[in-house]
Amino acid sequence: MTGGRNELHEDRPVLRVVALLASCGWIAAIVVARRGTNLATDDQSLAMSVAAAVVIGVSFVAATLLLSGVLLAGGAARRRDGALVAGILFSVTISGLIADGRLVAWDAAAGFLALAGATVVLWTPSRWIGALLIGAACGLAPLCASALSVLLLVGRGGHRIAGALAAVVVGVGVCVVIQSVTGRTPGESLTVGDDVMRIGPQNLWRFVASWLDLVTPVLVLALIAAADRFFSPEAGDTDDAASDVSQPDGISPGRYTGAGALTVWLAVNAAVALLLSRAIVGHGFLLVLPAFLLAAAGWRAVCCLPFDRSDLTLSLFSALCRAMPFALLWVPFRKAGEIVLVAWYGS
Amino acid sequence: MPGEEASRARLPLLVAVVLIVGVHFAGRVGAFCSPIHADSYAYGTVGYRLAQGEVFYRDVSDVKPPGLYFLYALFYAFLPAGRVTMIPADTLFGLLGYWAVFLLGRDLYGRSVGVVVAVMAALIVNFFIVMDFITDAFGLAEAFMIFPLAMAARSYLRGTTGTRGAPFLWCGLWLGMAFAIKQTALPLAGAIALHWTARWVARQSSFGCWLRGARSMLVGMVIAVMPMVIMVVAQGTWRRALELLGPAAAGMLARESAWPTQWSYVLPLWVPLVWCVLAIIWWAERGVRSRRVASVAPGDLTFLLVWCAAECVMLVYLPLRAFHYYVLSSLPVVILSGAFWKLLMETLRNHARRVMVCGVAAAAVFSMAFVRLIPDMIVPAAIARYRLYDATADRAHFEKVLSLKINTFGAPPPPPKAD
Numbered sequence A: 001m002t003g004g005r006n007e008l009h010e011d012r013p014v015l016r017v018v019a020l021l022a023s024c025g026w027i028a029a030i031v032v033a034r035r036g037t038n039l040a041t042d043d044q045s046l047a048m049s050v051a052a053a054v055v056i057g058v059s060f061v062a063a064t065l066l067l068s069g070v071l072l073a074g075g076a077a078r079r080r081d082g083a084l085v086a087g088i089l090f091s092v093t094i095s096g097l098i099a100d101g102r103l104v105a106w107d108a109a110a111g112f113l114a115l116a117g118a119t120v121v122l123w124t125p126s127r128w129i130g131a132l133l134i135g136a137a138c139g140l141a142p143l144c145a146s147a148l149s150v151l152l153l154v155g156r157g158g159h160r161i162a163g164a165l166a167a168v169v170v171g172v173g174v175c176v177v178i179q180s181v182t183g184r185t186p187g188e189s190l191t192v193g194d195d196v197m198r199i200g201p202q203n204l205w206r207f208v209a210s211w212l213d214l215v216t217p218v219l220v221l222a223l224i225a226a227a228d229r230f231f232s233p234e235a236g237d238t239d240d241a242a243s244d245v246s247q248p249d250g251i252s253p254g255r256y257t258g259a260g261a262l263t264v265w266l267a268v269n270a271a272v273a274l275l276l277s278r279a280i281v282g283h284g285f286l287l288v289l290p291a292f293l294l295a296a297a298g299w300r301a302v303c304c305l306p307f308d309r310s311d312l313t314l315s316l317f318s319a320l321c322r323a324m325p326f327a328l329l330w331v332p333f334r335k336a337g338e339i340v341l342v343a344w345y346g347s
Numbered sequence B: 001m002p003g004e005e006a007s008r009a010r011l012p013l014l015v016a017v018v019l020i021v022g023v024h025f026a027g028r029v030g031a032f033c034s035p036i037h038a039d040s041y042a043y044g045t046v047g048y049r050l051a052q053g054e055v056f057y058r059d060v061s062d063v064k065p066p067g068l069y070f071l072y073a074l075f076y077a078f079l080p081a082g083r084v085t086m087i088p089a090d091t092l093f094g095l096l097g098y099w100a101v102f103l104l105g106r107d108l109y110g111r112s113v114g115v116v117v118a119v120m121a122a123l124i125v126n127f128f129i130v131m132d133f134i135t136d137a138f139g140l141a142e143a144f145m146i147f148p149l150a151m152a153a154r155s156y157l158r159g160t161t162g163t164r165g166a167p168f169l170w171c172g173l174w175l176g177m178a179f180a181i182k183q184t185a186l187p188l189a190g191a192i193a194l195h196w197t198a199r200w201v202a203r204q205s206s207f208g209c210w211l212r213g214a215r216s217m218l219v220g221m222v223i224a225v226m227p228m229v230i231m232v233v234a235q236g237t238w239r240r241a242l243e244l245l246g247p248a249a250a251g252m253l254a255r256e257s258a259w260p261t262q263w264s265y266v267l268p269l270w271v272p273l274v275w276c277v278l279a280i281i282w283w284a285e286r287g288v289r290s291r292r293v294a295s296v297a298p299g300d301l302t303f304l305l306v307w308c309a310a311e312c313v314m315l316v317y318l319p320l321r322a323f324h325y326y327v328l329s330s331l332p333v334v335i336l337s338g339a340f341w342k343l344l345m346e347t348l349r350n351h352a353r354r355v356m357v358c359g360v361a362a363a364a365v366f367s368m369a370f371v372r373l374i375p376d377m378i379v380p381a382a383i384a385r386y387r388l389y390d391a392t393a394d395r396a397h398f399e400k401v402l403s404l405k406i407n408t409f410g411a412p413p414p415p416p417k418a419d
Helices: A013-039 A050-067 A077-099 A105-123 A125-142 A142-153 A157-182 A188-189 A194-198 A201-231 A232-240 A258-275 A279-289 A289-303 A312-328 A329-346 B001-032 B039-051 B067-074 B083-109 B111-130 B141-160 B167-181 B183-203 B207-234 B236-251 B263-288 B298-317 B321-347 B353-371 B373-388 B391-404
Strands: none
Touching: A013 A050, A013 A077, A013 A329, A050 A077, A050 A105, A050 A289, A077 A201, A077 A279, A077 A289, A077 A329, A105 A125, A105 A142, A105 A258, A105 A279, A105 A289, A105 B083, A125 A142, A125 A157, A142 A157, A142 A188, A142 A258, A142 A279, A142 A289, A194 A279, A194 A329, A201 A258, A201 A279, A201 A289, A201 A312, A201 A329, A201 B353, A201 B373, A258 A279, A258 A289, A279 A289, A289 A312, A289 B039, A289 B353, A312 A329, A312 B263, A312 B321, A312 B353, A329 B039, B001 B083, B001 B111, B039 B067, B039 B083, B039 B167, B039 B391, B067 B083, B067 B167, B083 B111, B083 B141, B083 B321, B111 B141, B111 B263, B111 B321, B111 B373, B141 B167, B141 B183, B141 B207, B141 B298, B141 B321, B167 B183, B167 B207, B183 B321, B207 B236, B263 B321, B263 B353, B263 B373, B298 B321, B321 B353, B353 B373
16 A cells, blocks of 8 residues: 555544644743743843733734634645644744744734735635735834735736735835834834844854754745645645635636745745844744745645555654654754743742 | 756756855865864974975874875975965865765765765765864865775775776775775775675675685785885885884774764764664665665675774774764765665655655755754854964964974884984
């Protein structure tokens, strides 16, 4: 027997609910712990205000629910499994980034809006709502501007450009409102701490490397999804939810479907990261947003590796591939766990 | 379209070449600018003194063969004193070494896997060279031995498959070249001798067949070392040379052990070792199920395993726990690890194309997640050392070591002359 099997033959709603509650609870615990440890230090510049903590917590819990397919109505079991795994990976990865101490509330809110906007554009007919959300995200954090690539790549020619223009207009509007209310300029959203500005190239490399360790679990699945999209035959795209969406007025999805557009978004972010390497340290979360959306497709790609009784080594390899993303979660999980322990024993 | 496909096929090769050159550059900068001032100054000053007319094994001695020092002297005969003179030679042999590993990997597993093996070899070699904490590992013997050793292994395997062109003679020549640089070519020589003999027994071939191969290899080795033998005899230092290369060198063995006592010492080998284990399990399973392994010859795999074992034995007896010793020991591990990719692709070819793409992509991406640790250690170290490097102090130290006129490096002093 050489065919693959679904990991969960039956839908187990209890398991999903428990996993989601645990993920959301973990994020909330990390936010509380992070705020507690910040408040306990002498350097109050790192202190997280109540408002910031609420924004971060709510944004990431909402993003976890979004990615884990809570909005998915129906669909194949394999797609729901992929979404659940994406949600779990997001919650643990983001907990590591929160524990790292450099996530700001603006980025959290912008990230959630960008994720929601891209999800709406790619997988629902409500393109204009998606453009609105992406525009709002760009207004909060200019680093989200690369999400416009999703608007430009998916859909028919005229609708693509119109959607992107609408997002730009909304973004500029949000920017102006924020600046007038809070005084925060777009340039401020790209600033990093003085300590990061002072470090030399060799320590910057180490900083970026340690940051990459936190997001590796989602990046690996995203890269596998990208490879599946670009090197597999067209039949592979049937797993991509974008092709299931019936577009209004018979509009075709265009050359790029979900995974393709997200891969381009990720590639643009990679180029930005190379040019603005110091920005990764403070705002890297915004640069890996497309990876979170690609994680589900990557998990589905990994799950197509077969278990074969006539080839035990291949089965071992398939099992290893399924285990690897969770093994890589150890790094962000440990980082977050340390903060929780410090807050628990310090209180 | 054929043109587009050709461009697509060239792209991974181009990426691999850029990676290899980049890793090599970072590795050599890190080694050259190392704050440890040790072996590279010794080699450089000995080579310079030989170029000025001093006699090896008389005016200056080492327990190593003269090949490396003669190579240094050749460069110093035309170029100025200082370690910078050896950068072209070190780079040339380094790049030739990666190329030889690629050729060997290509012969065994095909072009694509050969590229993967060469890239891994570059990463691993430069990690051990940069992160050596015993010495500055620039211009050491190991860096010059990768090329002849990989070519020797390649020639031997070509000989076992009956390839024309006197492969066993070439095997001996390459082995001789490696021996002329350092005695740590012994594990490969021993592995070849053992494998060739075991193969003769297992296949019940004629003794003449065994003898022809062994004789060709021996003749090649003799031809390779003959110029040095003649020179040593002509300058009248052959007794001292024999004493140093024999008992004195042997006396250094088992002083300590180079065997790694922590997994972190062999960090760059983690991924290749996992590939090796999977490859061996795969190969063994196919053997048990009596399935023919089309892509990887059993003789090739057993030779690589014997070579690995021989290198492990050597590591136990080498006198220092120094990373640069792992450069040569890691070669058979890296080359053997290529079997995993070959077996993976052969297995997945029986499934849908999407399964093959996802399987290869998953293996590559998950491997890269761990292989990333290597440049994450090499590059910051290289940058930091480069920023602290002082060329004037480097040259001053070179002149200082030169002025000390040290007679012996790593060797016991010559016996006192009778009054």
